[in-house]
Each structure stands twice: as C-alpha cells, then as structure tokens.
Amino acid sequence: MANYYLVMIKKIITTCLGLLLGLALFGVGLIAIAILVTYPKLPSLDTLQHYKPKMPLTIYSSDGQVIGVYGEQRREFTKIGDFPKVLKNAVIAAEDKRFYDHWGVDVWGVARAAIGNVMAGGVQSGASTITQQVAKNFYLSSERSFTRKFNEALLAYKIEQSLSKDKILELYFNQIYLGQRAYGFASAAQIYFNKNVNELTLAEAAMLAGLPKAPSAYNPIVNPERAKLRQAYILNNMLEEGMITLQQRDQALKEELHYERFVQNIDQSALYVAEMVRQELFEKYGEDAYTQGFKVYTTVDTAHQRVATEALRKVLRNFDRGSSYRGAENYIDLSKSDNVEETVSQYLSTLYTVDKMIPAVVLEASRKGVQIQLPSGRKVTLNSHALGFAARAVNNEKMGEDRIRRGSVIRVKGSGDTFTVVQEPLLQGALVSLDAKTGAVRALVGGYDYHSKTFNRATQAMRQPGSTFKPFVYSAALAKGMTASTMINDAPISLPGKGANGKAWNPKNSDGRYSGYITLRQALTASKNMVSIRILMSIGIGYAQQYIQRFGFKPSEIPASLSMALGTGETTPLRIAEGYSVFANGGYKVSAHVIDKIYDSQGRLRAQMQPLVAGENAPQAIDPRNAYIMYKIMQDVVRVGTARGAAALGRADIAGKTGTTNDNKDAWFVGFNPSVVTAVYIGFDKPRSMGRAGYGGTIAVPVWVEYMRFALKGTSVKPMKAPEGVVSNGGEVYMRERMTTSSDLALDNSGVAPRPTQPARRAVPNENRRRTESGNAPAREELDETPVLPSNTGNNNKQQLDSLF
Structure with missing residues (x-):
C-alpha cells in the first residue's frame, strides 16, 4: 500500500513538473515570439545617437551679458567627463548599483521586484536600470504595465548594444527631470544650490541623486525630512559599495545644506530688447526657438541700457512727485x-x-x-x-x-x-538710440518697468510725433527747390472745408503770435506751424507723402492732409529715430536692428546680420547736401531754438528737434550727431495732458541729455562735413545751383502775396530775439504744439512691427 502511494506521489510530481516545464517552455516560446515580433519594430536610436536636448533660448547683449532666457526646460548640457565622480557614484548607488555589469536589465533586481509585486497583489515597484530609464524617458510613457516594461527591457538591450556605458550615463545625467523645472544634474546643481555641478559636496551630490526616484516627494526644499532620509539611504549604499568611507558618510550626514533660490543672472535693463528678440526668433523658428539652445547676441550695450533706463525713470519719477x-x-x-x-x-x-x-x-x-x-x-x-x-x-x-x-x-x-x-509713476516713455551709420540699436527702453507693463512704447506705441515730424517736410521742400533762406509768411490761415465735419480749419501757432515773413531756417528753429503748412501747400501733399517714405515711414503714418506738416500722423519712437538717421549719416537709409548673431547649441553660427552701412551699401535716400543743410538748420534748434536744453552737453556737433502735441499729450525730442541718433518720447498710455511741464523741451530733452552725456563720453566733437556741391554765402549754406534761385513763398488765404522787402537772415541769437510780430520769431521753450486735427488723418492704433533682423 505504501508503495502504491509513493508511486502515485511520484506520478503527480512528475506530471506537475512536466506541466510546469511545459508551461515554462510555452512561456519562453511566447516571449521568444514576442521578441521576434517586437524587436524589429522598436524605434530607431537616432534620437540618442544624435542627442539634441531641449535647451532654452538665451539672449545676450553686445558685451556678453545675459538679458533674457526663454524656455520651459532649464537645462545646461554637460559631457559625462565634466560631471564629478562623487555625483556619478551617488547616482549609481541610488539608481543602479550594477550599472557597469548588466546588459541593460538587472535580472536579480527584476526577480526581487517581481516577488514584491506578487506579495503586494499588483504592480507596485520596478527594478528599472539607468538604461531602462533612458529608454522610458526618450521613447515610452510612464504607464505601469507589463507591455511597457517588456518594451522597455528590449529597448534597454538595444541601447546597450549600440551605445557605450558612459554615453548612456551622459544621456541620463542631462535628460532626467529633477524638479523645480530643472532637467539634468548640471541645471539642478544651479537651481537647488546655486553652484556649478563640479562644486558639489558629497552631501549635496547624495541629495540630488535622490531626486530621480520622485522629484516632488524628495524635493529638499518642499519635503526636507523625506529628502534627508533618501540622502541617508544613498550614502549608506555608497558605503556598502566601497565608494566612500564611514567617516565620509558620517560627515556628509552631519553637513547642513543651504538651499539658495536660483536667480538667473539676467540684466534687468534690457528686458524690452530681449522680448523683441524672442518675438523675432519665434517668427523665424516657431516653437523650436525655445528648445534648440539658440544663443542670440544683440547690438545693445548693457552700460548704455542702464544709463538710458535710469535717465527715463528719473524724469518719470520727478513728474509723479506730488501726485x-x-x-x-x-x-x-x-x-x-x-x-x-x-x-x-x-x-x-x-x-x-x-x-x-x-x-x-x-x-x-x-x-x-x-x-x-x-x-x-x-x-x-x-x-x-x-x-x-x-x-x-x-x-x-x-x-x-x-x-x-x-x-x-x-x-x-x-x-x-x-x-x-x-508707487510707480503713471507717466510712461521710451528711448531709442541708434548707430547712425548702421542702424544698430545701442539702447532701447520701452517704458518705466517691463515687469509691470510689457507694452513696448519704443516699438508699439503709435503716437503723434508733433513737430519732430516737421524736418521731413522741410527736407521735401529743399528737394523741391526751396533753400534755408526762402522767405515764408508766418501769418494766420483759414482753410474752408478742411476742418472737422466739413468746417473751416483754422490752425494756429501755439503761442498765438506770428512773425510775418521769416526764413525757412528760422521757421523750423522756432517750430512755426503756419510756415510748415504753407510749405506743404506749396510742394503738394502727394509729393511730400512720396518723398517722406524715403525715410522709412509707411504711407499709413503720413496723413494725406495738410495736418501732415504738424505731425498728426502716428508712428513709433523707433521709426522716428530711424528716419532721423538719414539726416545724421549724410542721406542714407539704414535699417534699425537689434540682432547681431545667432548661434546654435553647439556654438555654430546660424545667422549673422549684414547691415546696410551708410556710405557703403546703404541706398541713398536723399541728396547728401539736403541732409547736411537740414543738419545745419537743426543745429540752430539746439543752439537758439526749442531744444536749447540739449546745448548743456557743450558739443558743437549736436542737432535735433523737439515735438509737443495738442494739449501737451505727447512730448518728444530727437537729437543726433553724425554718429548717434537718440529719440525720447514721454506721455501717458491713455493720452491726457501732462500740463505745463509736458513740453518736449522741458521733459524729453533732460532724458536725452543724461543719456547722451554718457553715450558720447570720450568721443571727439566732429560736426558733419559739408559734401561737395554745398556753398556758403552770407552765413547761410546752399546747394550750389540754388544759391541764386529765388523760391520765396508768400502764400496767404487768397494765394500769392507780394514778395517781402526784408532780406533773408539766419536764426538770430538770444539777445536779438525781441522782435515784433513782423520780425523774427521769439523762441519760447516750445512752439510746436500740434493744433486740433483736421479730418481724415489716417490714424491707426495698431502697429505691425517690422522685422528687426
């Protein structure tokens, strides 16, 4: 009987073993089939072999300072050889102690995890090696399933067959997410400890090595106690593996860690410029602009930016005092x-x-x-x-x-x-400074503070330029045949049907005083509205529109009405500065730009600005003699006219023009020498009067003076040289062929009046300004207030920003 039971037991055992073996063979067969079917379908390893991590867009000033960083992932690619050994050991001890021994999958680790999952009744933990984590991070989701783990194991094997262990570790160290928007250990070292990765201590390295398992749960800033337990676990592992000594472990456990909130060292003075570049790169590269690690070098100088920012803020603060x-x-x-x-x-x-x-x-x-x-x-x-x-x-x-x-x-x-x-001032403003010969932007400030209002008034604020627009009309007059000594009647004018609602338009000089017949030079120096209108009536609106486009203005910025002469169109400080560069550089049209060079993440030059240069490859916009005569006239504006405050620089090469619009809502000054053009605009975002202090000569000129004092420091005084074909006679300058030509304007409402008997004069110095209304213009602080607009001004509140690259 006993033998019978023994035989039965042996049969049962044999049958069970046979079934188990059969099942095992069947399982192996299924796995083999799955491998044969799945392996060829695994993704290509091109992504790993030609690794291009997502790196942010970084923008620099011309002197190498960071002025902007854009991108969701903070990452700094680092080669594996540049990571310290202490960090590599800490990560291996934490994540994959047999990293250098297995073929992508740690079989013993899998067995341990499988037993744990069976005991837990479900998938609770894994035994992913570093290679498997690389496979998951690059190719797979975080789903917990057998299928995903199977594909992960196959991919890990494929990776191990194609890449070296150090290359796999390099991919892992740069790609892994470690919380606080940090990707990679180099970035994490900066974000958590504000250190370069090669400066980490053993304690800091062990703390960072604990993050891959659960970046939020083991974040030392948010969960310091859990993070400390994880750090101790890793240090003990390092001790067991012989990576550190007992003394080193104990010392690391005692070390008090200091977490410093990482603040990107970004120069705050050029944030408006950085945003301009970001927009330009996005238009050119789309979303890739934020992930390809582009390094963009701009034309702006941080020292100029800081002075420009403070100069503008100082005036805005002073204006707000008493509010x-x-x-x-x-x-x-x-x-x-x-x-x-x-x-x-x-x-x-x-x-x-x-x-x-x-x-x-x-x-x-x-x-x-x-x-x-x-x-x-x-x-x-x-x-x-x-x-x-x-x-x-x-x-x-x-x-x-x-x-x-x-x-x-x-x-x-x-x-x-x-x-x-x-409190922050309510009044706003902008400053733009250009290299007159190339159009390179040296400084650009778009408002009091970028963080509170990102609206860039230098490039987006469409405002009336007032009398700063007059020089373009006067230049058109010179091109049409007038001279600086042409006599024009500064007298009231009434134009039936040209005003609002078909009524008569009755423009006036802002001070209500009129000077009779004066020269074109005197009229611009004193910013006489009546003379500007008569000049435009003489040369024709259509001609003036076509001519002024040579300076870079769009047709929509030039009203098709006589109010054009008073600057009632709308434009931006950047466009005005670009237009004045034509006067400054001898008549050439250059393009304002802020981008100089673009490099990719590997340091290769991707693009470089090839600017138009005055006197070389830039197109000739106006006759160089015209530009010179306008320069000489606008020197009088600074010397004895509405911009006398700019003479504080004590330089004989400065010229410019102020501008103030109706009710003192907008104040301007654009000043230049043959090298630098700087435009300043002041006004409220929601236009309203600035009161008696809101003239271009009183509120915009001081900003310009403070900035240009710095910008021109150490540069020699070099007034523009007269080009060939310019002659001087009686203290006035002429185009040679026009010196004997008469083109006096004596227009009034009824047409042409008799020519005056008084001779042409240069704008007179201060001591000779006490004239009657039939003599020369008395130069007030500002005489260029824009009158009430006639209808059909062509206003447009939206500006399409031109490409700056």
Missing part, C-alpha cells in the same frame, strides 16, 4: 490660507523689486499702523509717517478695491526698520 496715492497695485485673499506667511512668501517670490521699490503684502491694517511682509520674510510695521501720502487709503471704503487692507500688495522703499510707501 496723490492711486491705491494698492494688487490684492490677494488671505482668508482661506492655512499658512499666511508661506502664502505671502510664495506670492512675493513672483514679483520683482523695481527701481528700489520693494513689493510687500499687508498683513494687518488699522489707524494705528500697517504691518507688511517683505520678500525676505521680515515683518515691518508702518506708522502714519511711513505711510505718508498713502495714509488716507488705509481701509478707505471710498477707494474700493484700491484701498490698503489685509492682502493688499503695495510698494515700499527703505532698509533696516525704516520704510516708506511709494
């Missing part, structure tokens, strides 16, 4: 926050200190004082003196959402325990 408090700039609801201090800190980390104006959030507000939290985390109480002009806004229900209350976002200035409430 009442306009209210808090924002509000955050703190009532639902479980940790108010942390909520406020996170919010403030998204804001920037602008012009030493520090953002702060109000924690408590009462008559006794206002408690605020600063970006540093410090809490400061502001008394009534510190509140100053903002005191009336504290819990003032009449101010609605703008009142100062708990959660209000305000700005303060100061240090230590002394802070006062301040």
